[in-house]
Amino acid sequence: MHAENEILFRDSAAKALLDPQLRANFRRAMDGLITKRKAQFPDPRDLQDLRDLSTAIRSRSLLNLPSLLEQFEAQATRNGIQVHWAETCDQANELILGILRSKGAKTLVKGKSMVSEEMHLNDFLEKHGIEALESDLGEYIIQLDGETPSHIIMPAIHKNKDQIARQFSQKIKDAKYTEDVDELTAMARKVLRQKFLEADAGLSGVNFAVAETGTLCLVENEGNGRMSTHVPPLHIAVMGLEKVVATLEDVAPLYSILTRSATGQPVTTYFNLITAPRGAGEKDGPQEIHLVILDNGRSNIYADPQLQATLRCIRCGACMNHCPVYTRVGGHAYEAVYPGPIGKILTPQVEGVGVRHDLLHGSSLCGACGEVCPVQIPIPEILVRLRREATHQDPGSQVVGKGTGRTSSEDWAWRLWAMANKRPGLYRIITWFATRFGKALPAGAPLIKDWTRTRTKPVPAHRTLNERVRAKGVPHV
Amino acid sequence: MKEVYFYATCLVDLFFPDAGMAGIELLQAAGVRVIFPEGQTCCGQPAYNCGYWEEARDVARGQIALFPKDIPVILPSGSCAGMMKNHYPELFHGQPEEAQVRAFSSRVFELTQFLVNELDVKLQDLGEPVKVTWHSSCHAVRDLGLVGEPKQLIAQLSKVELAPLTREHECCGFGGTFSVRQPEISGAMSCDKAADAEATGASVVLSTDGGCLLNVNGTLEAKKSPLRVQHIAEFLWERTRAR
Numbered sequence: 001m002h003a004e005n006e007i008l009f010r011d012s013a014a015k016a017l018l019d020p021q022l023r024a025n026f027r028r029a030m031d032g033l034i035t036k037r038k039a040q041f042p043d044p045r046d047l048q049d050l051r052d053l054s055t056a057i058r059s060r061s062l063l064n065l066p067s068l069l070e071q072f073e074a075q076a077t078r079n080g081i082q083v084h085w086a087e088t089c090d091q092a093n094e095l096i097l098g099i100l101r102s103k104g105a106k107t108l109v110k111g112k113s114m115v116s117e118e119m120h121l122n123d124f125l126e127k128h129g130i131e132a133l134e135s136d137l138g139e140y141i142i143q144l145d146g147e148t149p150s151h152i153i154m155p156a157i158h159k160n161k162d163q164i165a166r167q168f169s170q171k172i173k174d175a176k177y178t179e180d181v182d183e184l185t186a187m188a189r190k191v192l193r194q195k196f197l198e199a200d201a202g203l204s205g206v207n208f209a210v211a212e213t214g215t216l217c218l219v220e221n222e223g224n225g226r227m228s229t230h231v232p233p234l235h236i237a238v239m240g241l242e243k244v245v246a247t248l249e250d251v252a253p254l255y256s257i258l259t260r261s262a263t264g265q266p267v268t269t270y271f272n273l274i275t276a277p278r279g280a281g282e283k284d285g286p287q288e289i290h291l292v293i294l295d296n297g298r299s300n301i302y303a304d305p306q307l308q309a310t311l312r313c314i315r316c317g318a319c320m321n322h323c324p325v326y327t328r329v330g331g332h333a334y335e336a337v338y339p340g341p342i343g344k345i346l347t348p349q350v351e352g353v354g355v356r357h358d359l360l361h362g363s364s365l366c367g368a369c370g371e372v373c374p375v376q377i378p379i380p381e382i383l384v385r386l387r388r389e390a391t392h393q394d395p396g397s398q399v400v401g402k403g404t405g406r407t408s409s410e411d412w413a414w415r416l417w418a419m420a421n422k423r424p425g426l427y428r429i430i431t432w433f434a435t436r437f438g439k440a441l442p443a444g445a446p447l448i449k450d451w452t453r454t455r456t457k458p459v460p461a462h463r464t465l466n467e468r469v470r471a472k473g474v475p476h477v
Numbered sequence: 478m479k480e481v482y483f484y485a486t487c488l489v490d491l492f493f494p495d496a497g498m499a500g501i502e503l504l505q506a507a508g509v510r511v512i513f514p515e516g517q518t519c520c521g522q523p524a525y526n527c528g529y530w531e532e533a534r535d536v537a538r539g540q541i542a543l544f545p546k547d548i549p550v551i552l553p554s555g556s557c558a559g560m561m562k563n564h565y566p567e568l569f570h571g572q573p574e575e576a577q578v579r580a581f582s583s584r585v586f587e588l589t590q591f592l593v594n595e596l597d598v599k600l601q602d603l604g605e606p607v608k609v610t611w612h613s614s615c616h617a618v619r620d621l622g623l624v625g626e627p628k629q630l631i632a633q634l635s636k637v638e639l640a641p642l643t644r645e646h647e648c649c650g651f652g653g654t655f656s657v658r659q660p661e662i663s664g665a666m667s668c669d670k671a672a673d674a675e676a677t678g679a680s681v682v683l684s685t686d687g688g689c690l691l692n693v694n695g696t697l698e699a700k701k702s703p704l705r706v707q708h709i710a711e712f713l714w715e716r717t718r719a720r
Binding site: 009010013014017324325328329358361362363364365366367368370371381384385387388389390391392410414415417418420421422424427431434435447450451452453454455456457458459460461463464465466467468469470472474475476477 | 483485487492494498512514516518519521523526527528533535536538539615646648650651652653655658659660662663664665667692695696699
């Protein structure tokens with residue numbers, strides 16, 4: 001039934017569904033986010049206008065991506081930012097290690113960055129004797145437990161207050177047990193403040209890179225992003241190569257739709273525009289800024305006109321907040337850096353559509369994701385396209401692992417299905433038998449067995465509609 | 478006299494023929510001549526959604542050929558109508574028959590859409606007072622673009638009270654092959670939908686789509702709930718036909 005080496009989403013999802021605490025945590029959190037987002041967009045026409053504008057900006061940026069990246073690099077370099085390119089995560093990790101070593105840096109304090117998660121940077125640095133500490137509260141919480149993010153903007157959303165209270169009292173030195181959110185936050189703050197002051201380097205992600213000015217935009221709420229990028233003497237930023245936009249003017253609508261779609265905030269507490277390291281006579285800011293631009297499969301996605309839409313993503317997480325599957329199984333079940341609907345189309349394109357075939361089928365194609373996506377990525381259509389790629393070797397396709405999800409059992413199933421449905425005579429015979437003897441089908445038959453886990457066996461009507469209309473004399477021409 | 482074609486869809490053909498008959502009778506009652514061509518099977522959506530596009534095209538080609546006249550094609554399903562209207566042009570993109578397929582797709586309507594927007598039907602409620610709830614099919618709303626036609630029809634029925642679901646627009650968990658490829662997730666979604674419907678206190682759940690009907694009804698029955706989902710066509714016809 002499944003191709004070799006295939007990672008089965010079904011198994012991990014089934015496991016997650018058995019955890020009522022996890023399901024309750026996600027449902028409550030996602031409901032809150034849905035409500036907050038909704039309140040930000042009271043007028044559906046205004047929302048659609050902003051989505052159209054944002055989609056146009058991201059599409060235009062991608063259309064001109066090669067030249068915008070060149071322009072950005074030239075401008076950023078002129079500003080004093082040192083730009084590095086990495087094709088793979090390994091290369092990006094090595095680059096960062098090299099930069100840190102050249103400065104003798106032993107400790108790194110991190111603002112939130114999903115690209116660094118993609119690179120598994122923390123593990124890599126730890127192996128090389130460098131401490132990487134997450135400073136985003138959510139990231140800090142999961143780092144204490146050695147976990148990965150379960151949501152791209154709320155990484156610890158799978159935990160509730162009580163779980164965090166227990167965890168802090170066990171893992172933070174001299175911490176007392178409290179369920180008071182302010183006290184818990186203060187505990188983390190105390191640890192992190194000291195780390196900001198001591199760290200040799202800071203690392204951050206990038207929300208938008210502006211080509212005309214060479215500016216890195218960083219959206220955040222906790223101030224840890226600003227601390228990570230301004231207090232240590234060295235700032236290293238990492239970003240995917242799709243993040244560039246042409247002008248500062250492009251940023252305003254994207255920023256607005258990002259925060260409103262993500263957390264339902266009209267603006268975030270902090271919005272950092274990082275253009276240059278500390279200048280002569282300036283009293284703060286890092287002495288050096290490095291930017292690592294990562295490909296990791298993106299240019300391959302870019303090459304396909306339909307799949308390119310995947311790269312429009314501004315990482316707001318609205319698709320996961322609204323996804324009926326994500327809401328029930330949570331982020332870890334996806335066994336991927338990016339969970340939820342966007343992860344469902346991104347992960348298979350990077351890791352291979354064959355090994356991730358089951359993930360591609362972990363969707364009812366309900367379309368809730370596409371409906372809320374601020375840049376209108378047609379996620380359901382792309383899922384269908386990738387299911388196609390997983391089972392076929394279309395010439396001209398560059399999709400990683402194309403055709404490797406094909407199994408002879410599925411092949412046969414569709415061949416038989418087509419045979420029955422393109423021959424009305426045969427269809428009539430089959431449905432005649434189904435209506436007369438459908439009840440007799442054993443409950444343990446394939447497909448029926450899966451269907452009847454939570455449902456009764458479907459029983460066909462006594463006569464098909466085709467038969468009924470004939471008997472009733474409804475004209476057929 | 479206005480003429481239309483009626484396309485059963487495989488689920489209605491095999492599992493909900495009463496809904497199909499009711500759809501035909503609603504159209505006839507509105508003064509429309511309904512043609513039901515022989516040779517109807519499936520629109521091809523299951524194979525299309527799984528990436529088996531050649532097989533889907535083979536089946537679709539045969540079905541399109543059943544509707545040669547330039548008159549509307551009415552389906553008692555938002556999902557299958559979405560397939561024929563929006564995805565046939567994608568499926569046949571670059572194929573020799575693309576133009577012909579596009580012309581066909583432009584004639585496709587979901588039943589309630591046609592009753593409201595094209596026929597502007599006026600319904601007279603002849604039934605007893607009843608409380609119902611409404612489950613919106615994902616494909617009818619998000620794929621086909623149904624905006625409220627079914628509810629407009631329900632609102633015309635004077636003795637019908639509509640109690641909304643808490644999560645009206647959340648998927649019921651059917652998703653075609655999703656229901657058997659991912660039975661655990663699908664089942665969790667279906668059970669939540671069934672519980673939401675039960676909590677409304679309604680005596681019937683209405684929907685436009687056979688897939689949702691099959692799924693939620695199977696779940697309700699497994700829970701030994703007396704509640705059932707009924708196709709909106711059947712409900713409308715039962716309440717408005719002269720006895």
